[in-house]
Amino acid sequence: MANSETIILEPRRQTGQSCCATVTPRLGDEQAKAAADLLKALADPTRLQILDILVQHTGKVCVCDFEGVVGLPDPQTGQRPKQPTISHHLRVLREVGLVDYEKQGVWAYYFVQRERLAEARVLLDMLR
Numbered sequence: 001m002a003n004s005e006t007i008i009l010e011p012r013r014q015t016g017q018s019c020c021a022t023v024t025p026r027l028g029d030e031q032a033k034a035a036a037d038l039l040k041a042l043a044d045p046t047r048l049q050i051l052d053i054l055v056q057h058t059g060k061v062c063v064c065d066f067e068g069v070v071g072l073p074d075p076q077t078g079q080r081p082k083q084p085t086i087s088h089h090l091r092v093l094r095e096v097g098l099v100d101y102e103k104q105g106v107w108a109y110y111f112v113q114r115e116r117l118a119e120a121r122v123l124l125d126m127l128r
Contacts, residue, residue, distance in 0.1 A: 026126065035123050041096040042120065046071040046081060046089045051112060054099060060109035063087065063101075 027035060041047060049070040054061060063086065071081035071089075081089075090110060093099040097116040101108045 038096050038120055041092050047093055050089060054112040060111045063108045
């Protein structure tokens with residue numbers, strides 16, 4: 001059997017030494033949390049498809065127009081998500097400010113918040 005020794009390595013931060021220049025994130029805690037929430041909202045195929053449709057239209061799109069068009073088909077049935085699921089995805093996008101809507105009678109018409117989408121682009125560009 002080989003002679004085994006336990007070697008304890010102290011992190012350099014504890015010893016006051018640093019192996020690199022001082023590192024500081026450009027995003028503060030609140031900014032990082034808001035950015036993570038934004039990116040989480042974008043990290044879904046259905047929500048990306050919804051945004052893609054809204055970006056293509058300068059006007060508003062009725063919530064009913066998304067049904068049967070967006071979302072990955074169910075592997076067993078082949079059906080795309082129904083309106084309740086689409087409404088959930090729209091709510092997630094609305095909560096992070098990427099979309100908004102206007103109510104006209106019983107229907108909700110959605111539109112993209114282009115300024116917020118531009119902020120998302122800036123964030124992603126910063127991380128290049």
